[in-house]
Amino acid sequence: MIPQHHYVSCTGCGTRVHAYDSTTFACPNRDCMPEVNHILQKKHVITSALWQRSQLEDSRNPFVRYRHRLLGYHRALNAHHTDIDYLERIAQLDGALAAIDGTGFTETPLTVETGLAEAIGLDPQQKLFVKNETHNVAGSHKARHLFGVLLNLSKEALKKPFAIASCGNAALAAAVVSKAAGAHLEVYIPTDAEPAVVERLKALGATLHICERREGELGDPCYLRSLDAVKNGAIPFTCQGPDNGLTIEGGQTLAYELFDQWHAQNQSCHHLFVQVGGGALASSSAQALAEAMHHQPLPVLPRFHTVQTRGAFPLARAYDRIVKLIDARLHGLDFPTLRPYEDDMSVEQRAADHDSASISQRLIMADCIRSAWDSTAVQSVIRYAVANKHLFMWPWESAPHSIAHGILDDETYDWYNIVCTMLRTGGIPLVADEDHLELAHRLAHEKTDITPSATGSAGLAGVILMKEAHALAEFENVAVYFTGIER
Ligand SMILES: [Zn+2]
Incomplete structure (x- = not known):
């Protein structure tokens, strides 16, 4: 069960960091090569044994059940702790989480929601899976990410302040997890943070x-101030992958559970819809999907779709620009010139380009790219994109508004892996208007026993858009995450 070795490397520049270096969270080349997409990613060089279900411990705690896949676990072993030490620490932390927030970590439910499926017009034989994260620690999936980070930290790191920029579920999860670990959290919040969350x-x-936003400053001021804190020695206790690449692996436990639940129910799924703000949820699911493809193929590889709001959709813009280059390459045309940090369409044009009539056309192109994934045309563009982030991803220009306010991040920090997974699986980015987001939220409450926030049900808006575009075949099953409880 012991892997041969692990390492951590930057997706963008390839720099390797020692797997047991628990003081490096972001790529060291980030500042000197700002145009490259730097994000540290853990890699295991191992046999597939760690991914075999028969090897998994029969525990409902994902940080116990999947521990052999987590770098945090291997760091504990490397620091001369035993397997029993690790399990005792998890039990102790889990007890603290339950005392603080009412629950520790346990496998979250996957339900087949027939009433909801019927309400959105799915065929009776089509299954709509809902993975319910609303009763997870701190009411969302965010605690998974941060608990994964915590397990990677050394004893010395626990004495430093933890820093996060958030005024929603990520901050609440960070506060619960850091309190359970006895660490101190500094939270960077906007002027209009919700009073209930602040309390x-x-x-x-x-x-x-x-x-406060500073004159002439581009980007989220809370995020920028949290970066200042990290420069001054704080631990980036965040769900944003480029600032802390280790945040992804805890989030992967969500998708590991999903795949195992499909397996246990003898089900397969054709479309997975994930709501995207900063991108950690989608990035971790994308990473888990990549591992599944490599080690333990699913009977059907679901198309990986993303859902953003019309208020801000930087991920869809990045996808569009990459597809434009791939399209040119596949047809032997000249490489189109892209201006850095500047769209060749206005926001209105880009939004109009994502109307529901475009969905079928996008899926045809997505099929074409999926089947050409290994071609030089596609791979050359993918490699070009990771080295030229400034041509694809930059902060959204206007201050966005939406009922789904938890996914209004002006930049999708973990965009690259998400776009690659969409391209590789034939998924597309969906841009939902407020009517669809409201409908998804209302139906989630009326037709299920789950009470997600409008952010938490935003993935369902993507399903509704696809159904309206007649882009779901009647035998195809779909899945969404409901995460983020209504407060
Ligand atoms: Zn790098």
Whole structure:
């Protein structure tokens, strides 16, 4: 069961960091090569044994069940702890989480929602799977990411302040997890943070910093101030992969559970819809899907679709620009010139380009790219994109608004892996308007026993858009995450 070795490397520049270096969270070349997409990713060079279901321990705690896949576990072993030490630490932390927030980590439910499927017009034989994260620690999937980070930290790191920029589920999860670990959290929040969240953060003992937008500054001021804190020695206790690549592996446990639940129910799924803000949820699911493809193929590889709001869809823009280059390459045309940090379409044009009539056309192109994935045409563009982030991803120009306010990040930090997974699986980015987001939210509450926020049900808006575009075949099953409980 012991892997041959692990390492951590940058997706963008290829720099390797020692797997047991618990002080490096972001690529060291990030500042000197800003045009490259730097994000540290853990890699295991191992046999497939760690991915075999028969090898998994019969535990409902994902950090126990999947521990052999987690770098945090191997760091503990490397620091001369035993397997039993690790399990005792998980049990102790889980007890603390339950005392603070009412629950520790346990496998979250996967249900087949027939009433909801019927309400959105799916065929009776089509299954709509909902993975319900609303009763996870701190009410969303965010705690998975941060608990995964925590397990990677050394004892010395626990004495430093933890820093996060968030005013929603990520901050609440960070506050609960850091309190369970006895660490101190600094939270960077906007001036209009929800009072209920602010009160809860204070009750959990976090220190709050209110961040105003500075004249001429591009990007989220809370995020920029949290980066300052990290420069001054704080631990980036964040769900944003480029700042802390280790945040992805805890999030992967969500998709590991999903795949195992499909397996246990003898089911397969053709479309997975994931709502995207900063991108950690989608990135970790994409990574888990890549591992599954490599080690333990699913009977059907689901198309990996993403859902953003019309308020801000930087991921869809990045996807569009990459597809434009791939299309040119596949047809032997000249490489189109892309201007850095500047779209060749206005926001309105880009939004109009994502109307529902475009969905079928996008799927045809996605099929074409999926079947050409290994070709030089596609791979050369993929490699070009990771080295030229500035041509594909930059902060959204206008301040966005939506009922799904938890996915209004002006930049999709983990965009690259997500776009690659869409391209590789034949998925597309969906851009949902407010009517669809409201409908998804209302139907989730009316037709299921789950009570997600509008952000938490946003993936369903993508299913509704696809159904309206007649882009789901009647034998195809679909899956969404409901994550982020209504507060
Ligand atoms: Zn790098």
